[in-house]
Amino acid sequence: MSLSPADFHQLEAWFAEASTLPAEKRARFVEICRETDARLASELEQMLEAQPLAEAAFLPRQHGDWRIKRVLGEGGLGLVRLAERDTPTGKQLGAIKHIHANFDAGSFRARFLKECEILKALAHPQIAAFLDAGLDSAGSPYFVMEYVNGLAWDDYTAHVKPTVERVAMLFRDLLAAVAYLHESSIVHADIKPSNVLIDRAGAVKLLDFGAARMLDADGKSRDSTFTRAMLTPEWASPEQRQGTSCTPASDIYSLGLLLRSCCGESADLRAIADKASRDEPSERYESALAMAADVTHFLRNEPVGARTANMQYRARKFARRHRIAAAFAACALVAAGAAWWIEAERARQASELRSTLIENVRPEKAIAQVLKSAAADMEADAPKTEQAQLHLRMAQMHAVRSRPDNAAQELKAAETAVAADAPSPERDKMRVRLLLSQGFVLGKQDKLVEAADMVIEAFKLWETIPDRNIELRQSGYYLRELADALIARGEFSRGIEILHWNVRRTEWIGDSATTNVNKRDLAARCAQIPEAIRSEEKLTKLCAN
Amino acid sequence: MQGKDWRSKTHYLATASRVMRNVVVDYARTRLSAKRGAGGKQITLSFAENAAAPPGLSAIDVIALERALDELEALDARKARVVELRWYGGLEVEEIAGVLDTSPATVKRDWEFSRTWLYKQLSCP
Numbered sequence: 001m002s003l004s005p006a007d008f009h010q011l012e013a014w015f016a017e018a019s020t021l022p023a024e025k026r027a028r029f030v031e032i033c034r035e036t037d038a039r040l041a042s043e044l045e046q047m048l049e050a051q052p053l054a055e056a057a058f059l060p061r062q063h064g065d066w067r068i069k070r071v072l073g074e075g076g077l078g079l080v081r082l083a084e085r086d087t088p089t090g091k092q093l094g095a096i097k098h099i100h101a102n103f104d105a106g107s108f109r110a111r112f113l114k115e116c117e118i119l120k121a122l123a124h125p126q127i128a129a130f131l132d133a134g135l136d137s138a139g140s141p142y143f144v145m146e147y148v149n150g151l152a153w154d155d156y157t158a159h160v161k162p163t164v165e166r167v168a169m170l171f172r173d174l175l176a177a178v179a180y181l182h183e184s185s186i187v188h189a190d191i192k193p194s195n196v197l198i199d200r201a202g203a204v205k206l207l208d209f210g211a212a213r214m215l216d217a218d219g220k221s222r223d224s225t226f227t228r229a230m231l232t233p234e235w236a237s238p239e240q241r242q243g244t245s246c247t248p249a250s251d252i253y254s255l256g257l258l259l260r261s262c263c264g265e266s267a268d269l270r271a272i273a274d275k276a277s278r279d280e281p282s283e284r285y286e287s288a289l290a291m292a293a294d295v296t297h298f299l300r301n302e303p304v305g306a307r308t309a310n311m312q313y314r315a316r317k318f319a320r321r322h323r324i325a326a327a328f329a330a331c332a333l334v335a336a337g338a339a340w341w342i343e344a345e346r347a348r349q350a351s352e353l354r355s356t357l358i359e360n361v362r363p364e365k366a367i368a369q370v371l372k373s374a375a376a377d378m379e380a381d382a383p384k385t386e387q388a389q390l391h392l393r394m395a396q397m398h399a400v401r402s403r404p405d406n407a408a409q410e411l412k413a414a415e416t417a418v419a420a421d422a423p424s425p426e427r428d429k430m431r432v433r434l435l436l437s438q439g440f441v442l443g444k445q446d447k448l449v450e451a452a453d454m455v456i457e458a459f460k461l462w463e464t465i466p467d468r469n470i471e472l473r474q475s476g477y478y479l480r481e482l483a484d485a486l487i488a489r490g491e492f493s494r495g496i497e498i499l500h501w502n503v504r505r506t507e508w509i510g511d512s513a514t515t516n517v518n519k520r521d522l523a524a525r526c527a528q529i530p531e532a533i534r535s536e537e538k539l540t541k542l543c544a545n
Numbered sequence: 546m547q548g549k550d551w552r553s554k555t556h557y558l559a560t561a562s563r564v565m566r567n568v569v570v571d572y573a574r575t576r577l578s579a580k581r582g583a584g585g586k587q588i589t590l591s592f593a594e595n596a597a598a599p600p601g602l603s604a605i606d607v608i609a610l611e612r613a614l615d616e617l618e619a620l621d622a623r624k625a626r627v628v629e630l631r632w633y634g635g636l637e638v639e640e641i642a643g644v645l646d647t648s649p650a651t652v653k654r655d656w657e658f659s660r661t662w663l664y665k666q667l668s669c670p
Binding site: 002005008009011012015043047050054055058069082 | 616620621631632635654657658660661662663664665668
């Protein structure tokens with residue numbers, strides 16, 4: 001029946017009054033009401049009859065000792081809700097996970113029970129603990145795990161904005177948990193931001209083992225098709241997405257993506273993330289512990305293995321490319337060199353160029369404009385160094401346009417001009433620049449040994465100049481690539497000498513951070529060489545046989 | 546600060562209750578139409594699929610409750626809100642009083658009346 005608002009409020013008032021009365025007096029109260037409004041009184045009567053049933057119906061839902069409080073989230077197979085139970089020392093909270101009635105059958109139920117079984121077997125401070133399990137009145141299984149009151153990894157990093165060191169510390173703890181899992185022959189298989197929580201105390205907790213699987217004795221997991229249907233493609237490894245396999249290396253991959261999402265500007269953490277998330281499982285960290293060791297290196301300001309490894313990886317790739325096509329390797333080298341050259345010249349000539357440089361114009365275009373005006377201004381009796389300067393610029397023009405022979409010609413002319421000048425520090429500076437440029441052009445002609453000799457001569461001369469004030473800032477990458485190319489060709493001493501000058505260069509500039517990197521590079525190469533020589537000897541022997 | 550945190554928390558819970566209600570009802574509607582399509586078998590839907598409800602009301606029809614709740618809302622919006630917060634959101638009486646800016650005693654009275662009235666509407670329509 002439908003009630004008017006006035007009736008409704010009358011009913012409410014009667015009900016409130018009747019509720020205060022003992023049961024035996026309620027019937028009498030209803031009779032009194034009936035004299036005022038018979039229809040409304042029978043409504044009241046029905047309500048009073050329904051009251052105890054309603055109370056029972058709307059009781060907080062309960063499973064075993066656990067009272068449901070509210071929904072926390074929805075998992076793949078059912079709801080996760082907050083629940084509490086009474087213990088001798090007070091109330092205990094838990095996250096209760098229920099299989100959805102729709103899924104409570106066959107393989108889904110088996111899957112659910114497996115998750116419960118896996119969780120039960122684990123005990124680690126960074127893994128949400130198993131608390132209880134049971135069947136509800138309808139016979140559907142549920143289990144309860146530790147309730148983690150905290151933020152998901154992505155929310156935490158976005159809102160709390162932790163420092164990279166803090167991120168690294170949390171990540172190391174997470175890796176310890178994953179290492180523990182893998183030792184227990186379990187692959188989580190669904191590591192993603194929403195499954196990694198940071199609790200109120202700032203501890204990291206790994207949850208949701210809904211996709212987890214146990215490994216066979218041979219380290220392989222079965223029923224990968226099931227995982228494939230359940231996984232989160234965004235965070236899953238290529239082999240999981242393809243459904244080919246799911247191993248500890250798959251977790252390493254997801255961890256790499258997770259780290260990359262929050263490593264900020266840190267090149268070290270990025271290198272670790274990159275190594276962990278390589279497409280090829282064998283190229284990733286061999287274990288969570290190995291990855292944790294690298295994160296620890298980062299925290300202790302020690303060299304990070306992944307970066308050296310990345311360099312070795314690059315060097316290997318470089319060498320491979322080199323064997324296939326030496327010319328192609330030289331091209332890469334030249335491209336790096338050209339960038340340096342243009343940058344260095346641009347910095348040096350900044351004020352000169354400013355008048356002619358149009359915003360966003362391509363560097364070689366800007367240089368061409370300068371050249372044009374310089375040629376017009378050129379007087380026959382201009383100092384030879386200035387003539388050399390013009391030839392040098394011409395050479396650069398040719399070099400960046402991949403005309404190394406023309407560039408070499410211009411450099412030759414520049415050299416002749418400089419040689420005619422009287423000795424002075426300014427002349428020597430010009431010669432240093434010429435030698436470096438010649439080295440660059442020779443590199444472009446794939447004459448690496450001659451290129452190295454020019455560069456070495458340039459630096460030796462540079463050291464004799466009192467103020468040594470020559471723009472050398474941008475040459476580091478070129479020098480490193482040249483050294484690597486030399487080492488790849490077995491020209492170890494020249495390669496090492498170039499790296500040595502690279503260290504001297506950054507020392508002079510006063511860039512201590514880059515100096516340290518360069519020193520480390522030098523040491524790493526020195527350490528690799530005996531190994532490289534041995535491989536080379538082996539190879540020679542093999543070829544001889 | 547404490548008070549502000551608490552307010553934003555209850556506000557969040559209030560929103561979550563509304564969302565939960567919608568989710569449950571939508572889910573029930575989808576299931577109902579699916580079952581109807583499958584041969585019109587009479588079904589009942591429990592609030593939460595796995596709720597261990599007491600005998601006598603082992604399964605309440607979510608759709609019927611939703612209808613009754615709409616009816617309640619037309620008559621007394623605050624009472625419907627109390628039900629939503631309490632039943633779908635799992636809020637405590639004090640929390641509901643905070644959200645609705647009323648006294649815990651009023652919330653208790655509203656809850657007592659509303660759940661009985663709803664039950665009656667469902668059992669003797």
